[in-house]
Amino acid sequence: MGTYQANTRDVRFVLWEQLEVQTLLGTGRYQDLDQATVDMVIEEAAKFAEKELAPAAEEGDRVGCRFEKGRVFVPECYHDLYRRFCEAGWVNVYSDPALGGQGLPYVMLNVTDEFFTGANFSFFSYPRLAFGAGRLIESFGTPEQKKTYMLKMYSGQWGGTMCLTEPQAGSAVADIKTTARRAGDHFLISGTKMFITSGEHNVTENIVHAVLARIEGAPPGVKGISLFLVPKIRVRADGSLGEPNDVVCGGIEDKIGLHGSSTCLLHFGENGDCHGYLLGPENGGLACMFQLMNEARISVGQQGVSMSSAAYLRALAYAKERIQGTDVGAARDPNARRVEIIKHPDVRRNLLTMKAYVEGMRALLLYCSYMIDLSETRQESEEREKYDLRAQLLTPICKAYGSDMGFRMIELAIQVFGGYGVCREYEVERYLRDCKIASIYEGTNGIQALDLLGRKIGMKGGAIFSDLMDEMGRFIETCASDPELADSVRELALARGKLMEVTQHLGGLMLGGDVLYSLLQAYPYLMLFGDVMVGYMLLWQARVAAEKLRRMQEDAGAQGEQGRLALAAANPEAAFYLGKIGAARYFAAVVLPEVESRCKAIRSGERSAIVLPESAF
Template sequence: VLDEAIKMATDVLAPLNPVGDREGLKYENGNVITPSGFKEAWKKFSEGGWIGMVHDPDLGGQGLPNVLKFLASEIFAGANIAFFLTSMLTEGAAHLIQAFGTDEMRKLYCPNMYTGRWTGTMCLTEPQAGSDVGNLKTSARPNGDHYLISGSKIFISAGEHDLTENIIHPVLARIEGAPKGTKGISLFLVPKYLVNPDGSLAGPNDVRCGGIEHKMGIHASPTCTMNFGDEGNCRGWLLGEPNKGMACMFQMMNEARLGVGIQGLGLASVAYQSALSYAHERTQGASWKAGKDPNAPRVPIIEHPDVRRMLMFMKSLTEGMRALMYSVARHIDLSMHSPDEKERELNKNMVELLTPVCKAYGSDWGFRVNEVAVQVFGGYGYCQEYPVEQYLRDQKISSIYEGTNGIQAIDLIGRKIARNNGEYLRQFVGMMKKVVEPNLDHPRLGSVAQKQNHAIDTVVELTTWLGQAFGKDMAVPLLNACPYLEAFGHMTLGYYLLQGALIADEKLQQLMKQSASQDVAEAAKTNPDVGFYHDRILSARFFANYMLPRVDSIAAAIKTDDRSALEALFGQD
């Protein structure tokens, strides 16, 4: 499956990535024209069965585990995020219908969406209702077996395009007379074209794209203003119960948040690979070992310690994020399929706790990896000749959509930690300590384990400190939610990197026993696995030494209880 994913990414998606970026989209009288090659690529991608990978084969899915989906998603996101976004949304929208639609809706919509015949969107945002979704104004009026939807949504990804014959919009709206705020929001299924009971298209619904945004990145992904009910005849069907729309939509939002984390990882991964190969090729300056000798030969920039530091930063973060996200995928699979109820519960809790971390840490630190990739390229990194400047622009959106990272941080500290009195965190700490504590005296990784142990204790202590502040002054946790998430993320990555390094260490010991040479660099020449495991251990060591101290500095900063940001007058003169 992975070989096929790599083939799809390499042969179909990646070559279209710069095309989509340069050519962009055209908007003409309500229609959106996608860049050259995108239609054909969508057909191939759909035929490959990638959209419904993890879903029920009876509904057009492939029934594969989430771990495999996350692996393939990293590959697709790295190859062409603007393209892959439409697939992620289609899957999420179909899964909403699968979970909350009627049997008839499930049969009519899911197979057509999981197989890519139709695409899907998520319609939440309005001009006054971005982070504050509860403030939305789109309305729904009962009208026989359906509702009449009226209102406008903005920033709707893949809201309109020419890839498929139909587009299915899950729309959040308020039934007339429903309470204000999130408690009065319902979810509706609104197709672009109405669908007959036999699946054929009946004719256009009253849904129109009013325009597209011109953006910093993801130029090939249409970000649309969508007008529902301009003619007073936009038909929508309720998904789930009235006024329970937010709870339903959270299923898609949580899946999309993990998808955005994967986007951070995918783009970090290709940025690292590009920077690594450039660092091997690009010759500049003499080796520092040559001193001031003007006749010393010029060397590839990978010989310069500062370039090596940048590569190590990128490598350790990318590997750490990968381990985090694949582990979350495993938690999802176990939360659904473990035969043990307690284990299912524990895994579900881990998914909930780690979702905002995947989203916010993956996008923020994925962006930093992309930024460092541009730095490794020097001047060429800033130019379109190489792909890293596009990666950087494409990456930026991931910290903004699907709930800004500020909102993710509040979710972590408020909903995922404080609301259950720290129970999920205690469970996660228990899991980490089981790996860390037995290795505190490990002959080669003991120092890494000790630093990891210290980071865990520091985050636990910081959580208690913030927990006490919760009762007294809400401004303190709200002010510090983002730095807290950062510290939490460093601790989490450190743990997964250590876990990987312990496995790598065992493997390396075995390989070196069989190797003719006891010099690792020499042994790696004949067996690349030696180099792989050796460098995995170094990723964990580098992260423990360079990144984990940030947990201490964040904790120290938060505990100063500095209120400057709250007290500042921020005058505009």
């Protein structure tokens, strides 16, 4: 129960050996930070996740939230845990210490997010939303708003929310109806928001809602939406809590998963007395939200990665313990030794599939986060823009591919557990339930695909996409003569070529006016783009690992394949590197060749889904 394992070794591999994030440290904004300090944070975060958060996950799932007369009660075990979480400084690892953060690079926010999410996202949603809403104030708030609200949210004293969705406006945020009427130094907010995470709870004394609404008389559509801070309890001039602010919780959702995380229906201003304070420019609310959307979307993709990593490691441990059947060669011998299920080829295939996807996705998300760091720390504005746009390009892939493939990998983990996998005792079924939501909120995965194809690919006339493909092309060239990886890299080269062709094809259709067909193919396109990126990440890792392993072999005098296997059996580091090479080769041989047939399907011109009359479905 409550067993969670943070994969700190793989995280450190991506940070220090693959991406070489250490080049950020000891200079500029991170002048006072070194690798040893960051490693310590990684270990401490992992420890907190494993020892404190994970043990509360089962109770949170079983007990869930309770709604009573407008109030929401979280599972009892969350209260003390929340206090310890805040005291340990985990609410905000990213912002400047002067603002109450730990001042770590953005990529480290992604790392701690992974551990806390994997261990217990239902709980983590409360401080994570406080941080997310606080980031809006940090970016767009007045000094007064920062002092009044943000600092208390960053310390965890107050909670926070993002209130976009309304009953009639989910994916179509532009259709929101919540209104804001000017009333002296504030606005009166009126409307109903739906599905609001952490919208009401008894974890903190106050909750600061970031609410999208239309100021009366504002233009229709996205250009007439503003952002408001709406505290649950009003704050007096001296910072103390005053009157309730006419925000009423009308109920909570009974969901498939994330039972300990409250998902609320919120009524603002039913009595005409809900005060809201403009955050950012009038009618610029959606733009403000979108500026932080990359961060939010990467973090939702991270939910898929975190939970599938947790599920994979649980399945791996189980497969090494569960005894069932005999080795294939001894099947007819009734006295043959019974073996652990990890000895069976089909189980091994499932495990290696999970390992490859999980580790490849982790690398992709950290790579994308690192692009954000580079966009914030590079000297040249041209470079800053390049990395910013690359992060923007990759964000819908991180979000949709991360959440969907994460979900599918958890399904494989359940398969490895057999019948026990669908029982609560082993927790993998909870990961599946908790993970599903990630493909829906923060813009459904279908919407992510439209964003990728309709907006991101065409950025700067396609130059951002081409630039990424060029980087991949250079990588392929450097590996072409590597005897260990040449075959695998050839598969990546083919897949990259097909991706570029199909991108051009869909772009041509869009420009030619066949928008419907392009949009029909947007999701398959996003997923194959994700596969190519994961293939790239895994082969990049394999190249690093192969080099390290070669050196280890030389040092140990371990020659040839046998020497390498013996070294891996005796030395966990050698086994780790060998695993990296194996996962990359497997992915390149098994998944990347599918890119070609999927591109063919995308280009097939098969339009039944568009032309069939609705009565024929």
